[in-house]
Amino acid sequence: MTYTYDLSMRRFSLMKSQPWEGIVVHPGGTLLVLLAITAFFTVPLAIRGLPLDNSPDTLLVSHDETLTEYQEAMEIFGDDRTMVLAMKVDDVFTPFVIKRLRALTRRVESVPGVARVVSLTNVDRTETVGDRINVARLIPARSTADELKRIADEVRQDRFIVGNLVSRDQRMATVTVFFAPKIGADREKAAVARIERIVQTEFADESIYFVGLPYMDYRNDIHVTRDLMRCAPLAILLIVVTFFIAFRSWQGVVMPLGTVSVGLIWTFGVMALMSKPLTLVTMMLPVIIMAIGSSYVIHVLNQLSLSVRELNPDALPAARRVAVVRALRFIGPAVVTSGLTTMAGFGSLAFAPIVGMRDMDLFSAVGVCATMILSLTLVPAWFLLWLPPLRRHTAAGTSYSFREKALNRVATLVVQRPGWICGIVLLGTIIALIGTTRLNVDSDLLAFYPEDSAERIGARVVRQHLGGAATFRIIVDGHRPGALQTVEALHAVVGLQRFVETLPGVDSTMSIADLVMRSNRLLGSGQSDDEAIPSSQQRLDALFVYLAEAASVDDVPMKFISDDGQRAQIIVRSNLFGSRDMDAVLRRIDGWSRAYLPSGLTAFPTGLLVLLHRTSDGVAVQQARSLAIALLLIFIMITLAFRSLRIGLVALLPNVIPIVFFFGFMGWMAIPLNVNTSLVASIVLGLAVDNAVHLIRRYLRCCQDMANRRLALTHTLRQTGGPIIFANLTLVFGFAIFAFSTFIPVRIGGLLSAMTILACFISNIIFLPVLMNSRVMEAMRKALIGEGKTEPVGPVPDV
Numbered sequence: 001m002t003y004t005y006d007l008s009m010r011r012f013s014l015m016k017s018q019p020w021e022g023i024v025v026h027p028g029g030t031l032l033v034l035l036a037i038t039a040f041f042t043v044p045l046a047i048r049g050l051p052l053d054n055s056p057d058t059l060l061v062s063h064d065e066t067l068t069e070y071q072e073a074m075e076i077f078g079d080d081r082t083m084v085l086a087m088k089v090d091d092v093f094t095p096f097v098i099k100r101l102r103a104l105t106r107r108v109e110s111v112p113g114v115a116r117v118v119s120l121t122n123v124d125r126t127e128t129v130g131d132r133i134n135v136a137r138l139i140p141a142r143s144t145a146d147e148l149k150r151i152a153d154e155v156r157q158d159r160f161i162v163g164n165l166v167s168r169d170q171r172m173a174t175v176t177v178f179f180a181p182k183i184g185a186d187r188e189k190a191a192v193a194r195i196e197r198i199v200q201t202e203f204a205d206e207s208i209y210f211v212g213l214p215y216m217d218y219r220n221d222i223h224v225t226r227d228l229m230r231c232a233p234l235a236i237l238l239i240v241v242t243f244f245i246a247f248r249s250w251q252g253v254v255m256p257l258g259t260v261s262v263g264l265i266w267t268f269g270v271m272a273l274m275s276k277p278l279t280l281v282t283m284m285l286p287v288i289i290m291a292i293g294s295s296y297v298i299h300v301l302n303q304l305s306l307s308v309r310e311l312n313p314d315a316l317p318a319a320r321r322v323a324v325v326r327a328l329r330f331i332g333p334a335v336v337t338s339g340l341t342t343m344a345g346f347g348s349l350a351f352a353p354i355v356g357m358r359d360m361d362l363f364s365a366v367g368v369c370a371t372m373i374l375s376l377t378l379v380p381a382w383f384l385l386w387l388p389p390l391r392r393h394t395a396a397g398t399s400y401s402f403r404e405k406a407l408n409r410v411a412t413l414v415v416q417r418p419g420w421i422c423g424i425v426l427l428g429t430i431i432a433l434i435g436t437t438r439l440n441v442d443s444d445l446l447a448f449y450p451e452d453s454a455e456r457i458g459a460r461v462v463r464q465h466l467g468g469a470a471t472f473r474i475i476v477d478g479h480r481p482g483a484l485q486t487v488e489a490l491h492a493v494v495g496l497q498r499f500v501e502t503l504p505g506v507d508s509t510m511s512i513a514d515l516v517m518r519s520n521r522l523l524g525s526g527q528s529d530d531e532a533i534p535s536s537q538q539r540l541d542a543l544f545v546y547l548a549e550a551a552s553v554d555d556v557p558m559k560f561i562s563d564d565g566q567r568a569q570i571i572v573r574s575n576l577f578g579s580r581d582m583d584a585v586l587r588r589i590d591g592w593s594r595a596y597l598p599s600g601l602t603a604f605p606t607g608l609l610v611l612l613h614r615t616s617d618g619v620a621v622q623q624a625r626s627l628a629i630a631l632l633l634i635f636i637m638i639t640l641a642f643r644s645l646r647i648g649l650v651a652l653l654p655n656v657i658p659i660v661f662f663f664g665f666m667g668w669m670a671i672p673l674n675v676n677t678s679l680v681a682s683i684v685l686g687l688a689v690d691n692a693v694h695l696i697r698r699y700l701r702c703c704q705d706m707a708n709r710r711l712a713l714t715h716t717l718r719q720t721g722g723p724i725i726f727a728n729l730t731l732v733f734g735f736a737i738f739a740f741s742t743f744i745p746v747r748i749g750g751l752l753s754a755m756t757i758l759a760c761f762i763s764n765i766i767f768l769p770v771l772m773n774s775r776v777m778e779a780m781r782k783a784l785i786g787e788g789k790t791e792p793v794g795p796v797p798d799v
Contacts, residue, residue, distance in 0.1 A: 073475055077560075084210070086458070089172070105119045107202065138151065160515070224283045239253075239294050242294065252301065259293060263293045270366050287735075291731050292368055293368075295728070337693045339369065361682075441580070444577050445470075447577070484562075500572060511569065576609065579615075590605075651768075652692075657767070690727070702719075
């Protein structure tokens with residue numbers, strides 16, 4: 001390599017360094033180009049903004065047969081996105097409580113976006129008087145205490161009222177809110193917010209609890225906004241502290257902070273252009289991009305500082321530019337390789353069927369690409385224009401001296417005790433592999449929230465009095481019009497209901513069969529058991545005619561059979577929020593349906609909780625697939641970068657073992673694998689290989705300059721160990737910031753990521769040098785030594 005520069009003309013040329021010439025010759029122009037790109041991404045971000053979509057729908061498989069079944073069920077039977085306001089009192093059937101319940105019902109009805117509200121105060125009852133059928137309010141206005149007591153006795157055996165509108169112990173009443181069809185997420189959340197304000201201001205003296213998906217979506221927006229306001233400043237503080245300690249100058253703080261900020265603008269600009277919102281999963285993006293971008297900037301700034309330090313303080317700008325090009329030529333390929341491997345880790349999930357997971361990994365890869373480009377363009381251009389160059393003066397006895405001694409001890413340990421290190425790694429791997437056999441897959445929607453959250457408390461209180469707050473549907477399909485309007489079919493529906501009610505976690509069921517039996521009793525069946533399916537088809541046909549006519553009075557708040565009589569739904573109330581418990585129940589329902597339903601009838605469960613279970617089922621398969629893709633892509637990239645299969649394996653092994661530790665730890669600690677925790681392995685693998693790339697590249701360079709293996713290894717750790725320490729500390733603490741999140745899976749995912757990154761760092765700083773110093777790389781070392789010194793390695797860097 002030859003360098004020539006003409007100091008008088010302030011021009012220079014660096015052979016084989018054309019990619020960097022434009023940056024160092026025209027740093028101002030580089031900044032203008034980057035400013036224009038930033039402005040381009042800022043425009044859609046400013047115009048469209050970045051909306052929030054924290055619905056559990058983002059955790060579902062986007063293209064799946066079960067999703068199609070769910071959508072068809074909503075088309076036929078209506079949306080299951082209802083919200084319930086549960087009022088807890090000493091006795092529901094008292095004049096004061098009924099008055100307050102009626103007032104609450106009317107106030108909620110007046111909220112824009114609410115289509116219908118159902119409570120004890122506005123449902124009707126049907127009674128026969130001779131040959132006439134009278135329809136009137138269940139609870140007339142100005143009912144006396146005695147009248148309310150009589151009504152309370154009458155409704156105790158009504159399955160449509162007890163467990164839905166009032167608890168069996170009559171200490172809780174509900175107001176069920178149905179929102180307008182196709183209302184849209186924003187209008188629905190605005191309606192929920194207004195209802196919450198009404199309850200907090202006008203009904204503050206009552207104990208009222210909220211349950212239902214619309215309320216969870218609304219609260220999720222609040223939680224995500226709060227998390228962003230809490231975690232983003234902590235991430236910024238982390239960057240400031242880390243870079244100030246690393247470089248001991250404010251230039252070393254402002255430069256990386258500005259770089260990652262621009263990277264965020266680019267990433268969010270792409271999201272705005274694609275009309276992608278922040279979700280329960282992608283809310284982690286800002287902190288992740290800041291942490292990853294900071295690690296790239298650390299390596300680039302370290303190499304720039306190292307190269308410039310070799311110059312005389314009074315060196316002319318041309319000499320400074322030569323030094324910058326030398327730095328970029330060395331660190332550039334390593335940063336690009338690291339960036340590509342990290343993008344491969346994220347990109348391995350870019351085709352995942354789960355919407356939130358796919359978006360998270362796609363835009364994480366975009367953010368990594370943006371910060372990688374900026375670290376190699378914005379940072380050196382800024383570095384050249386901001387004079388004097390970054391320096392750090394370190395006195396003896398400071399932390400630098402301590403770090404240098406520690407890294408020297410690591411080198412000594414690697415050279416003298418390689419067998420011990422390999423033995424410990426092998427033992428730990430065996431223990432971890434045993435732990436992986438205990439790993440389980442489980443997604444619990446309610447477990448997103450802390451025990452003391454309004455969501456958990458509401459679900460717990462409602463279950464104590466009314467039954468489970470987790471509802472799902474069982475669709476019974478007759479595959480022809482009128483198939484579910486026969487005596488045989490309704491008996492089959494009743495049989496399925498009775499079986500489902502025996503399953504663990506299920507509290508109650510309701511179907512068209514219950515409505516038919518209720519009507520049969522009201523109209524006088526003449527059978528020994530009035531509360532029964534009619535024995536004749538003629539009687540049943542008459543009841544369906546009656547039900548069709550009575551539907552206009554809103555006697556029943558739900559639709560239980562399709563208009564053509566081909567399909568019917570069973571509403572199941574349960575406490576099955578976890579996918580493992582749901583899986584056991586769904587398997588038994590499927591088995592019973594196949595064995596006992598009459599020929600021509602089939603049944604399948606559906607609903608949001610069922611879809612989440614299906615998603616959870618796919619997480620394990622998707623995890624194995626994405627990890628395999630990530631390993632293959634990373635191995636190919638490293639192999640191509642170093643032109644050696646052997647180096648590809650050496651770089652990968654120390655980072656695969658901590659991933660095994662991660663899964664083993666989850667198994668031993670009974671931490672379930674879900675959408676959030678499944679992201680950790682692929683993401684961390686891509687991040688951790690960054691350490692190996694920088695260490696191996698520096699080691700190969702040192703081997704060119706010195707024949708002594710121990711000296712080359714010691715020099716490698718001293719030169720690259722500092723940046724790796726600070727880069728990994730940034731990543732560890734960056735992910736650990738998620739411990740302050742409201743959402744439990746996000747907390748766990750963040751802490752697991754931090755722990756795994758720390759394990760990868762330890763493995764790379766101790767186990768990787770053992771491999772580099774072993775016979776595995778002997779042939780390459782000899783080849784490099786044979787080439788001779790091609791470029792000075794330089795002094796030990798400050799970082």
